[in-house]
Amino acid sequence: MAAGAPRIFVSHLAGVPVFDPVGDQVGRVSDLVAMLRVGRRPPRLLGMVVEVLSRRRVFVPMTRITGVASGQVITTGVVNMRRFEQRPTERLVLGELLDRRVTLVESGEEVTVLDIAIQQLPARRDWEIDKVFVRKGKGGVLSRKGETLTVEWSAVTGFSLEEHGQGAENLLATFEKLRPADLANALHHLSPKRRAEVAAALDDDRLADVLEELPEDDQVEILGKLKEERAADVLEAMDPDDAADLLSELPEEDQERLLTLMQPDDAADVRRLLAYEERTAGGLMTTEPIVLRPDATVADALARVRQQDLSPALAAQVYVCRPPDETPTGKYLGTVHFQRLLRDPPFTLVSALLDSDLAPLAPDTPLPAVTSYLAAYNMVAAPVVDESGSLLGAVTVDDVLDHLLPDDWRETEFHEEGAGHGR
Missing domain, CATH: 2.30.30.240 (PRC-barrel domain)
Structure with a gap:
């Protein structure tokens, strides 16, 4: 919207x-x-x-x-x-927020919540509560007495529920603005019990982002303490390559049980990645690069690139393929880099801008060769194409770095006070 x-x-x-x-x-x-x-x-x-x-x-x-x-x-x-x-940390809007007695911040007057307005944020897929429709006076929702008015969410107070026992809400509020890597750092230093409480309270997308930044031992521990249905939801929210890396640390019977609980399309992507050797282009790639058809325009490409949930490496280029658009695609035609998209009119077809000079990577390309490819051609991502010419995915520089660093690099960083956090 x-x-x-x-x-x-x-x-x-x-x-x-x-x-x-x-x-x-x-x-x-x-x-x-x-x-x-x-x-x-x-x-x-x-x-x-x-x-x-x-x-x-x-x-x-x-x-x-x-x-x-x-x-x-x-x-x-x-x-x-x-x-x-x-x-x-979740609230049911109809079931818990309507009919609630709250207080106007400016006057201190108690009012009753009659309705709540929501709105989608511009140029994003996120939605948030926008306004609160309230009635003044002591009467409940059935009372017709009292002035009604619509106010900003920030103009009222009293929606937060009182905590009973030790929950995770206050801790999550403290951590809310942290980047996933910094929240992972904080989570790593909590006790196992507290770590499980916080993980249980995070929503699926946030927990998925944090799991991707944690050491493997912490990932396996947290996933093991979630209900299996919730664990499958979190795996679906993770990047397929990260989900595959995490599942590869589990016994085969646990892998299969969780894959069965996942949505079929998400599970299929992860299964394909698990079939490749870990330190190859196929094992490193993500199956969700930006794929466009030849008749797409520069405007279409820029709309896809500006999606907020894309990593900078994936947003740096689009891959042009014949249908189908989902990996594995139809015939891979070439790549269009972000800088080239900025230089041409919005109506230009992406098929006219292809960089098709560089040969794509094969899925069995070993890690050293992938690293050399990215370094030699100053690339942040590279296409992975099978023998039939279908695009399977893309290898990004961040995933290559994860595998070039020592296996315990996350633990080492977490134990060096303030490392990488500007303290």
Whole structure:
């Protein structure tokens, strides 16, 4: 949704039908899930609780929602059918935030929450709570007395729940602004019990990012303490190459059990990576580079490159292939680098800008040869193509560095006080 996207009040979403891209109904919206944040920052909207036709309540992340308008919600069509389980840092917007008594910051007056508005952030896939519709006076939601007004989230206080026992909310609030590598550092130094509590409270995407930055022993320990369904969700949220690296540390029976619980498409990517030797281009690559068809334009390419969740290495180039667009693709045609995209008009076809001089890497290319390739041609990523000419994925310089450094480099960094954190 572009900048200036319309504000949506959550009361209008209750019971709204949810459809897949071809128009088949998946279920109905039961609630929305938000995560409160430190200070007065508006909560991030994580997803929707959808009651599917079997009356099971499942969780659909906002990243799987492609449209919210005209009394309907449209999804990508990929819905995880595991039963929804609320986590410690999550709040149900309809079930826990509406009808709540909160306080206006400016006047100190108590008001009742009648409705909450959400909005998608410009040029991003993230959603957050935008406004709060409240009624003054002591009456509840059924009372018609008292002035009503719409205020910013930061204009009221009292949404946070009181903690009973030792949870992880305050600790997470302290860590909220840390980069994944720095949060991983903090997590590494906690006791195993506390580490498990914090990991359990993190949402799937955040935990996936942090796991990718932890030493292998910590990764295996944390994954082992999660429920298997949750562990599969976190593996789905990880980059496929990182998920494959983590699964390769587990016994084969545990690997297979978790892969079976993952979404078939995500599991298929990880299975392909597990089939390659670890220190080869196939074992190092990610299966999710930016792939475009020959008839895509520079504007299309730049729209893909600017996606916030892409790493700088993956955003540095796009790979042009014949259909299908998902790896393994149709015939690989060539690469277009980001700098070239900036030099040509938006309507130019990417097929006219191809750098096809460099031969791509074969999946069995050993690590030293991959390193030499990136260094010789000043590349931050390189395509990996099979014998039939299909693009399998891309090797990025950060994954190469992970395998060039000593096996214990993460532990060494974590034990050197302040290393790499500007202290």
